Amino acid sequence: MERIKVHIAYDGTHFAGYQVQTNERTVQLVIEQALKKMHREDIRIYSSGRTDSGVHALDQVIHFNTRLTLDCSAWHQALQTLLPSDVQVQRVEKVDEQFHARKSAQGKIYRYVVLNQRHYDLFNRQYEWHVMKQVDVGLMKVAAEKIVGTHDFTPFSASKSNVTGDKTRTVNAIDIWEDNGRIVFEVKGDGFLTHMVRIIVGTLVEIGLNKKESTCIDEAFATLDRQKVGMTAPSHGLFLWQVIY
Amino acid sequence: MERIKVHIAYDGTHFAGYQVQTNERTVQLVIEQALKKMHREDIRIYSSGRTDSGVHALDQVIHFNTRLTLDCSAWHQALQTLLPSDVQVQRVEKVDEQFHARKSAQGKIYRYVVLNQRHYDLFNRQYEWHVMKQVDVGLMKVAAEKIVGTHDFTPFSASKSNVTGDKTRTVNAIDIWEDNGRIVFEVKGDGFLTHMVRIIVGTLVEIGLNKKESTCIDEAFATLDRQKVGMTAPSHGLFLWQVIY
Numbered sequence: 001m002e003r004i005k006v007h008i009a010y011d012g013t014h015f016a017g018y019q020v021q022t023n024e025r026t027v028q029l030v031i032e033q034a035l036k037k038m039h040r041e042d043i044r045i046y047s048s049g050r051t052d053s054g055v056h057a058l059d060q061v062i063h064f065n066t067r068l069t070l071d072c073s074a075w076h077q078a079l080q081t082l083l084p085s086d087v088q089v090q091r092v093e094k095v096d097e098q099f100h101a102r103k104s105a106q107g108k109i110y111r112y113v114v115l116n117q118r119h120y121d122l123f124n125r126q127y128e129w130h131v132m133k134q135v136d137v138g139l140m141k142v143a144a145e146k147i148v149g150t151h152d153f154t155p156f157s158a159s160k161s162n163v164t165g166d167k168t169r170t171v172n173a174i175d176i177w178e179d180n181g182r183i184v185f186e187v188k189g190d191g192f193l194t195h196m197v198r199i200i201v202g203t204l205v206e207i208g209l210n211k212k213e214s215t216c217i218d219e220a221f222a223t224l225d226r227q228k229v230g231m232t233a234p235s236h237g238l239f240l241w242q243v244i245y
Numbered sequence: 246m247e248r249i250k251v252h253i254a255y256d257g258t259h260f261a262g263y264q265v266q267t268n269e270r271t272v273q274l275v276i277e278q279a280l281k282k283m284h285r286e287d288i289r290i291y292s293s294g295r296t297d298s299g300v301h302a303l304d305q306v307i308h309f310n311t312r313l314t315l316d317c318s319a320w321h322q323a324l325q326t327l328l329p330s331d332v333q334v335q336r337v338e339k340v341d342e343q344f345h346a347r348k349s350a351q352g353k354i355y356r357y358v359v360l361n362q363r364h365y366d367l368f369n370r371q372y373e374w375h376v377m378k379q380v381d382v383g384l385m386k387v388a389a390e391k392i393v394g395t396h397d398f399t400p401f402s403a404s405k406s407n408v409t410g411d412k413t414r415t416v417n418a419i420d421i422w423e424d425n426g427r428i429v430f431e432v433k434g435d436g437f438l439t440h441m442v443r444i445i446v447g448t449l450v451e452i453g454l455n456k457k458e459s460t461c462i463d464e465a466f467a468t469l470d471r472q473k474v475g476m477t478a479p480s481h482g483l484f485l486w487q488v489i490y
Binding site: 009010011056085086088119120122123125127 | 254255256301330331333364365367368370372
């Protein structure tokens with residue numbers, strides 16, 4: 001038995017998220033289907049965590065156990081051949097059985113892209129959130145510092161979140177920069193609740209549009225009230241950028 | 246009655262081409278549906294010409310006649326609101342009744358994008374043809390000069406082409422350049438037969454891969470035999486770039 005770790009990228013546009021659900025095309029499903037073709041039996045894969053419907057990944061990590069004896073480059077080629085073109089194999093490594101894609105993860109980096117100009121970009125429309133009105137990046141940078149740190153992130157999570165138990169997480173950094181008409185948000189943390197990055201970005205954008213005061217963040221952490229913070233930014237601007245081990 | 250000219254861009258990925266066909270989602274169909282909502286009657290649109298299934302456009306031109314009295318900016322906004330996001334209104338102008346999107350066109354510019362590296366680009370995969378083996382751009386540039394000029398382009402057209410009658414066309418220029426791992430082909434001509442740009446690019450790429458000799462082009466023009474030239478490059482790397490009036 002060998003344990004195989006695979007770094008994958010995917011275009012989330014035509015997936016109902018990462019995790020297998022009945023009757024839906026998901027990333028987990030198409031990978032498990034590819035592995036079933038190779039093994040002629042069901043192979044369960046484990047990821048660093050799920051992503052929502054429409055969310056993309058540059059560097060998602062999965063692992064599985066196998067009795068097949070292929071070298072990494074043969075695994076790479078076999079998997080890419082069997083996978084649809086919206087899932088791309090980035091790298092294959094053999095790991096020892098101590099490695100677990102989710103349990104071994106120390107943290108994650110997400111990026112979120114906002115296109116901040118009058119007209120949307122036709123050929124990138126599925127990879128960025130188009131915000132027409134001008135967003136004040138300086139205001140967002142100041143507000144972001146209130147989110148950085150260790151907090152109970154209940155107000156920044158979907159009300160029907162699947163996470164039960166403690167919702168304390170640490171956000172290590174939120175970097176925001178402008179690039180060619182875009183505003184890029186990079187959020188680094190030890191773990192994320194359902195919709196957490198999208199609510200952080202939605203809140204910051206509403207602050208940058210002067211629809212909300214940054215004090216709403218202090219109130220949200222004090223009251224744990226989801227209503228204090230902003231909207232959930234749309235899924236298609238979000239990328240799982242890196243899993244840190 | 247006013248005649249309205251609209252410059253549109255579209256992402257061809259989810260269209261069965263430009264022209265209306267039974268039971269297919271086409272660019273013409275979604276624009277005529279939008280106009281029907283505004284006029285409460287059928288409005289026929291005329292384009293500079295059709296594009297194949299999967300082909301994109303940066304600057305396609307259409308016109309139609311209307312009894313509505315809106316200014317150009319109101320037309321722009323109304324159309325964009327009623328159109329799906331894969332068709333983008335670029336510009337609206339009022340023209341006199343002498344203008345005809347197809348008949349007034351003097352020529353067209355197409356661009357074709359080849360990604361020439363080992364791995365495909367996940368987020369651009371629907372907008373470029375991925376060719377893994379290294380293509381010799383110098384060889385293609387020399388061969389392209391054999392295509393430039395006025396010829397009977399029968400060998401560079403689909404065998405089941407819709408064009409009847411004379412197939413003499415003038416290709417004014419074929420420019421080829423490299424840009425960030427891509428090879429871009431720009432073809433300018435007075436008119437194009439079905440699949441003509443795609444067969445030109447397919448032939449040049451086969452020459453650049455040393456699969457064909459550039460003399461095949463001379464033989465093709467001498468014999469008018471489609472078999473002499475190369476493959477039809479896939480539709481998704483092709484963009485109608487500009488219509489010249």
